[in-house]
Amino acid sequence: MPENSPLQNFINNTYVDSTATTFFDIINPVDESVVGRSPASTAEDIDAAYAAARSAATVWGRTTPSARQQALLHIADAVEANRDRLIDAQVITTGQPRHLVSTEEVDTTADQLRFFAGSARVLEGRSSGEYLEGYNSQIRREPLGVVGQVTPWNYPLMIAAWKIGPALAAGNTVVLKPSDTTPLSTLLLAEIAAEFLPAGTFNVVLGDAGTGELVASHRTPSLVSITGSVRAGIEVAVAAARNLTRAHLELGGKAPVIVFEDADLDVAAETIATTGLFNAGQDCTAATRVLVAEGIHDVFVDKLLAEVAKVKVGDPDDEDVLYGPLNNPRQLERVAGFIERLPGHATIATGGSRIDRPGYFFEPTVITGLQQDDEAIQQEIFGPVITVQSFRDDDDALDKANDVDFSLSSSVWTSNHKRVLRFTRDLDFGAVWVNTHIPLTAEMPHGGFDGSGYGKDLSMYSLEEYTRVKHIMSATD
Structure with a gap:
């Protein structure tokens, strides 16, 4: 990407220009300098990202748990190998101390991706059996398919891992919109992960609140997950409800x-x-x-x-x-x-x-x-x-x-x-x-009740939310 050019979306394992005509500055909060320009991605951009994810779902969704585990383990290793690049990308947009980003973001991201790598192989369901005379029943736990995700600016890298970890482990493909103020470490995470994932498995689109609404209201995803404010969570829930799309909301707190x-x-x-x-x-x-x-x-x-x-x-x-x-x-x-x-x-x-x-x-x-x-x-x-x-x-x-x-x-x-x-x-x-x-x-699960939303990040509870349950019954007589 030429110097001073706007940032690009990451779709189908490559950087692509947005069709946006509206752009905004990304500011370094330490000195208030401009460190980049982001597109306010359009409906056309969101369509392209979801089309890539939908195409990839038939590939990634049919991989074995072992293959998904290996991919996530490789991504975790690559996160650690790219520690300095990730720290640089995040600090310039968050102003967080480098030592905090190194331990609380990079180390934690790698650890949590490794947890979800292992969890991919231990999903459970009711055992196959004859629960009705003359019939055998079994349970399939399947990926939802395509999921949309929106992440905040306070822990951009770590919370992106909270989202993509269980989604990918369960066999889903992802369209993720990071915060408008802190997109760089998430873009880099997608670039790093691309080496180990089929094209279209993990896509990142940049933009503002309007872009987030496009991600949440699109008809393609089977689930939309957001970590953000109560206001943003309500907007996502309303947008998702119009399509009967599941919503997963991790919102505010007042501990x-x-x-x-x-x-x-x-x-x-x-x-x-x-x-x-x-x-x-x-x-x-x-x-x-x-x-x-x-x-x-x-x-x-x-x-x-x-x-x-x-x-x-x-x-x-x-x-x-x-x-x-x-x-x-x-x-x-x-x-x-x-x-x-x-x-x-x-x-x-x-x-x-x-x-x-x-x-x-x-x-x-x-x-x-x-x-x-x-x-x-x-x-x-x-x-x-x-x-x-x-x-x-x-x-x-x-x-x-x-x-x-x-x-x-x-x-x-x-x-x-x-x-x-x-x-x-x-x-x-x-x-x-x-x-x-x-x-x-x-x-252990992380998530609240009432005004703090519903659904869980982390733990096997999170992984199960990114799956659907299918009952299969066969006549035995």
């Missing part, structure tokens, strides 16, 4: 982090500071809504502030940096807007402002004094902002924890085993961590 008197407060404060501010708080599972027992509220806030004061914000090449800039000017405006609209009873204990330098950097921020119905408690800020409330007793803690529209993740900090059992049962969230917050593993 409660419940700290009791009998918790290790030093460990809790250190962990919450890190997991609340990690990736600039741009994580739907981030520990940003802290609920602390009344009797230790002030002590815990002091401990938390001491840990937050240690957090370093800065450029991607600095190995001591916990987080870099917010991803884009819209997100910076969103986070700043929450601060500007804080009610009078709230207190900004630290931070609260944009950092005075080029780029979309925002201070580590802690807010106290908020009430349950305040906007900053009820809505996802998606920035480096931690709120701290107090609760009276166990019932009050549960009521406040569950009193939001999101149900993705949560954590409880206590040494009381009976309390652990009660809270892990009664917290209305898809994940509950005990005396920790945010770790994920490929073997």
